[in-house]
Amino acid sequence: MPDRTDAGRPMLRLRELTKRYRGQDRPAVDRLSLDVAAGELMVFVGPSGCGKTTTLKMINRLVEPTSGSIELDGEDVTHVDPNRLRRRIGYVIQQTGLLPHLTVGANVALVPRLLGWPSARVRARVDEMLELVGLDPAEHRDRYPRELSGGQQQRVGVARALAGDPPVLLMDEPFGATDPLTRERLQNELLRVQAEVRKTIVLVTHDIDEAIKLGDRIAVFGERSRLAQVGTPDEVLGRPADPYVKRFVGAGASLKRLHLVRLDAVPARPFPTARVTDDPALVRDLVVRSRSGSVLLLDAAERPVAWVAADDLTPLPADLAGVGLPATATLTAEATLHDALDVMLGTDGAGVILVDGDGRFRGVVGLDEVMAHVARLHAESRRHDVAAAAALGSAEGAA
Amino acid sequence: MSFTEWLDRNRDQVRELAIQHADLCLTAVVVAGLLGVALGVLAHRSRLATAAAQAGTSVVFTVPSLALVGLLIPVTGLTRDTVLVMLVLYALVPIVRNTIAGLRSVDGAVLEAARGMGMGPVRLLLRVQLPLAWPVILAGLRVGTQLVLGLGAIAVYVTRIGLGVLIDAGLARFGMPNSVNQALAGTLGVAVLAVAFDLAWQVVGRLTTPRGIRA
Numbered sequence A: 001m002p003d004r005t006d007a008g009r010p011m012l013r014l015r016e017l018t019k020r021y022r023g024q025d026r027p028a029v030d031r032l033s034l035d036v037a038a039g040e041l042m043v044f045v046g047p048s049g050c051g052k053t054t055t056l057k058m059i060n061r062l063v064e065p066t067s068g069s070i071e072l073d074g075e076d077v078t079h080v081d082p083n084r085l086r087r088r089i090g091y092v093i094q095q096t097g098l099l100p101h102l103t104v105g106a107n108v109a110l111v112p113r114l115l116g117w118p119s120a121r122v123r124a125r126v127d128e129m130l131e132l133v134g135l136d137p138a139e140h141r142d143r144y145p146r147e148l149s150g151g152q153q154q155r156v157g158v159a160r161a162l163a164g165d166p167p168v169l170l171m172d173e174p175f176g177a178t179d180p181l182t183r184e185r186l187q188n189e190l191l192r193v194q195a196e197v198r199k200t201i202v203l204v205t206h207d208i209d210e211a212i213k214l215g216d217r218i219a220v221f222g223e224r225s226r227l228a229q230v231g232t233p234d235e236v237l238g239r240p241a242d243p244y245v246k247r248f249v250g251a252g253a254s255l256k257r258l259h260l261v262r263l264d265a266v267p268a269r270p271f272p273t274a275r276v277t278d279d280p281a282l283v284r285d286l287v288v289r290s291r292s293g294s295v296l297l298l299d300a301a302e303r304p305v306a307w308v309a310a311d312d313l314t315p316l317p318a319d320l321a322g323v324g325l326p327a328t329a330t331l332t333a334e335a336t337l338h339d340a341l342d343v344m345l346g347t348d349g350a351g352v353i354l355v356d357g358d359g360r361f362r363g364v365v366g367l368d369e370v371m372a373h374v375a376r377l378h379a380e381s382r383r384h385d386v387a388a389a390a391a392l393g394s395a396e397g398a399a
Numbered sequence B: 001m002s003f004t005e006w007l008d009r010n011r012d013q014v015r016e017l018a019i020q021h022a023d024l025c026l027t028a029v030v031v032a033g034l035l036g037v038a039l040g041v042l043a044h045r046s047r048l049a050t051a052a053a054q055a056g057t058s059v060v061f062t063v064p065s066l067a068l069v070g071l072l073i074p075v076t077g078l079t080r081d082t083v084l085v086m087l088v089l090y091a092l093v094p095i096v097r098n099t100i101a102g103l104r105s106v107d108g109a110v111l112e113a114a115r116g117m118g119m120g121p122v123r124l125l126l127r128v129q130l131p132l133a134w135p136v137i138l139a140g141l142r143v144g145t146q147l148v149l150g151l152g153a154i155a156v157y158v159t160r161i162g163l164g165v166l167i168d169a170g171l172a173r174f175g176m177p178n179s180v181n182q183a184l185a186g187t188l189g190v191a192v193l194a195v196a197f198d199l200a201w202q203v204v205g206r207l208t209t210p211r212g213i214r215a
C-alpha cells in the first residue's frame, strides 16, 4: 500500500474555501479547510452534489471562490492570473477533453508549448510522457483521439496533464466512465506512475473502493462539503469518525480493509517441495510424510508447476512431467489479502502460492493465515469502538 | 436555332455576364462570411445576443428580396452596391446561424479541459472553438453561397449586371425567336456556377478541416 506522506510540508492549503453559486441560497462549498502534503495522493469521496468538483475546480480557479484562500507551495494563488496558474496544475477529467482536431502528440504538447518550451524539448517530453503512461510513442503520437480506445484516451489525458511537469495534478473521476477491467488497470497504472513522479494529486471519486485503493489519505465529504473525516484508508475503514462515514464506507468494511494489507504482512507457510526431475518414488515418500498429503513440484528455476497428491502417484509414473494439479494460483508479495482470498475462493481453497518477482516459490498462504489477520483487525476495531463509546459517554456525563 | 448554336454565337456576352455574376456573388460571400462569423462569435456566448442575432438575420428572410432592394435604393441608389448589400444580408442568415450552432456544439468537456490547461479566451477561440466549429460554419457558407448565386439573378432589376440580364431579356421577349435560349442560358449559367462554387467549397473544406474531425 502507498506510504503516508502527510509529514511533509503542504503543497496545497485550502483555507475557509467557500463557493456560493449565483441564484443558490446555500453555498455549494462551505468554509472548507484542508491541507494536501507534497507528494500525497488525496482522494475526495462523497455522495453526488456534495461539492467535490466545485472544490477541485476552485483549486485551478475554473470556479472562482466566493471567499477563502488557496495556497500553492506556500504562495497565495487565490488572485493570481488563472491561466498562468493552470499551467502549473495538471487537470484530468472523466470525459478526457482531448482536443479531437489535434493528434495525440499535439494534445500532450499543449501545456509545454504554452509554457514556451523549445520544440526539441517538447518533442522529447511528448514521447517521455506517452511512454510513462504505457503508450508506444511511435505508434500513438500521430493518431487522433477518436482512433484510440476509451482507456487509451484516458491515458493520454494523464500524459497531457503531466507534460508541463506541474507539481499538482487534479483528477475529477478520471476512471468513472471506463469498464471495471479497464478501470482497475488504469488505477494500477496511476499508482505506478505516481510512484515514479510523486506529484501532489487530488482525485475525486464517488467510489469508496477506488478511494481506498488509490488514496494516501481520503477526505470523506458530507453535505455541502462538510469534511466528515480526513484520514488514511485504514483509519477511515477501521475507525470511521461518525455514523455518516460508517454508513458511507458501507458494509464489508473489514473485507475492504483486506485491500490494504499486502500479502507479506501475513506469515507464509513453508511447504514441502520437490523438483519435476526428481525420482517419483522419492516424491511419493515425501507426499506420504507431509502433513497436507501433497507436495508442490517446482521446475529448474524454482517456479511452481503442480500440486501432487498420493493419488497422482499410484500407479507410480515413470517421471513427473504433467503429473498432478497445475499450480496456477500464484501471487507476489505486493498482492493484497483481498487478492489472496479471491484466488482461494476461486480455486479449491487450498491456499495461494507466494512467488517472488521472478516467479520463484516463496511459500504458501492459506485461509487460516488470512482469517487470523482478519480476527486481529476485528479486535482492533472493537477496541476502537469501545474507546469511542467510552469517550462519548464521558463527554455526555460532563455536559 | 438550337441552344448550342445560340450559345456559340453569344459566347462572349454569356461569359462576361457569368464572370460579373460570379464576381458579385463571391464578393458578397466573402463579406458575409467575415461579418457573419464575427457576429456569430460575438453572439454565441450570450443567450440574449444569440436570440437577437438570429431574430435580426431572420427578419431579412421575411422581407421579399425586391422589397429589400426597394428599401436600399434610397440609400445606395441603383448601383451594384445595393445588390451587394442585399446579397450580404441574405447570406448572413445561414452563416450567423451556423457559426452560433457550430460554436455551441463544441463539447463542453473539451473547452473545460482546454481552459484547465491555461488557454486564454483568444487562444481558445482560435485554436479550439473555431477549428471544431469549422465544419458547421463551412456548411453555413455553402448554403449562403447557393442563396447568393440564385438571388444574384435579380441584380438585373437594380443595375444591368449578372446572368439575370439573360433571364430577364429572355422572359421579356417571351415567344420571340431565341427568347427561350436566352433565358435558358441565364438559368443554366447560374446552375453551373452553383455547382462550381460548391465544388470549390468542398475542396476548401477538405483542405481546412483537421483530419481528426473529418466525417
Ligand SMILES: Nc1ncnc2c1ncn2[C@@H]1O[C@H](COP(=O)(O)OP(=O)(O)OP(=O)(O)O)[C@@H](O)[C@H]1O
Pocket: A021, A022, A024, A028, A046, A047, A048, A049, A050, A051, A052, A053, A054, A055, A206
Ligand atoms: N455551475 C454551477 N452553477 C450552479 N450550481 C452549481 C454549478 N455547479 C455545481 N452546482 C451545484 O453545486 C453543488 C455541488 O456540485 P458539485 O458538482 O461540486 O458536486 P460533486 O460532489 O462533484 O457531485 P458529483 O459526484 O455528482 O459530480 C450541487 O448542488 C450542484 O447542483
Ligand SMILES: [Mg+2]
Pocket: A052, A053, A054, A172
Ligand atoms: Mg463532480
